[in-house]
């Protein structure tokens with residue numbers, strides 16, 4: 001059984017569904033599974049191939065609320081078996097490491113290190129097992145009749161082409177899970193949404209390699225040469241990042257140059273213990289904070305990166321996407337079970353309350369740990385004072401730990 005195959009023939013694509021989900025990233029796939037569990041009919045429409053989606057190397061840290069959502073969707077088994085529970089993280093500042101004891105500071109909470117690729121694979125597999133439809137390689141996807149300000153009878157539609165055949169799916173609701181560059185947010189009339197944005201003057205160069213991690217826990221590094229992160233996917237696969245200039249191209253970075261630069265940013269013990277090897281993947285990601293308000297326009301609900309972006313320093317992007325679709329799935333279940341529409345009415349407000357707190361944490365952690373090109377002088381001293389305060393204050397460490405393991409979700 002291929003988990004990334006969409007349809008055997010385009011005749012299988014229906015003309016109607018209850019919820020059309022645009023995008024088969026973690027937000028769209030998890031929403032699809034939660035809706036299936038609630039007995040709600042949904043089709044996922046994705047512009048890329050399934051293999052392309054699985055090939056994207058992204059997040060690695062799963063909060064407890066995300067793990068709970070994956071369990072609720074019936075796809076948590078492999079994460080529990082293969083994921084690595086982490087009770088702490090380390091911050092390395094100017095060559096000295098400080099451990100933040102996440103479990104002790106949060107009453108026993110932890111995060112799980114389990115790659116986004118694996119989460120995606122588990123969700124795709126569950127979808128294929130249940131025979132649920134994902135239309136991959138849909139071209140020219142467009143959304144219509146979103147219904148804001150019209151009568152309740154309005155019926156949204158999704159149009160696209162697959163294998164040269166044009167399709168239209170009518171639905172009750174559209175879930176815009178199509179990421180930052182997707183079509184859903186862009187289809188809302190100008191002026192109906194307000195956006196907030198901060199672009200950072202650097203990127204992250206990431207490298208994946210089949211070498212054992214340098215340490216049992218993640219190390220976030222602030223050094224005079226810039227930020228670095230030592231992360232992992234398993235006990236035999238490591239993920240490292242280096243802060244880099246935005247004009248750098250990935251082709252400029254040989255594996256040898258990457259490892260050499262990483263060594264220059266690590267503490268002496270990590271340098272001694274670092275195991276290097278050929279890269280499996282290397283890529284550069286820009287860093288951005290971005291929020292759309294509200295996360296709804298009529299019968300279109302935005303979720304995940306389609307509605308907001310965080311810089312990866314706080315490891316919040318995938319987790320926010322999971323929280324959004326947990327709110328949305330519960331709201332749609334209440335609607336279709338005839339309970340009430342309060343969840344749909346309050347979706348944006350509830351999701352945004354959590355989003356803004358994660359935006360604040362990701363911005364704070366990014367600002368604390370990176371070298372800013374124009375920061376020499378006062379800005380550097382502020383970082384140093386903040387770090388000295390953090391390492392000397394249990395209250396400050398508790399604030400970091402609470403945010404890192406993930407803030408609670410308020411469902412009702």
Ligand code: RFL
Nearest residue numbers: 023025026027047058059060178179304305315317318319
């Ligand atoms: P995605 O994953 O971007 O998926 C959107 C999907 O929509 C498709 N699409 C369309 N489909 C149909 N029609 C169109 N017109 C379409 N336009 C786009 C796309 O092909 C895609 O398949 O968004 P989603 O589902 O909201 O998930 C968000 C997460 O992927 C993202 O927030 C995280 O990866 C962010 N992130 C991290 N998050 C964490 O929680 N923990 C981490 O440790 C973490 N590390 C990271 C990260 C992101 C990174 N990069 C590369 C930005 C590390 C990095 C380096």
Ligand code: PHB
Nearest residue numbers: 059060231312313314315
């Ligand atoms: C990752 O492993 O890709 C990762 C871990 C923690 C972060 C960001 C990315 O904060």
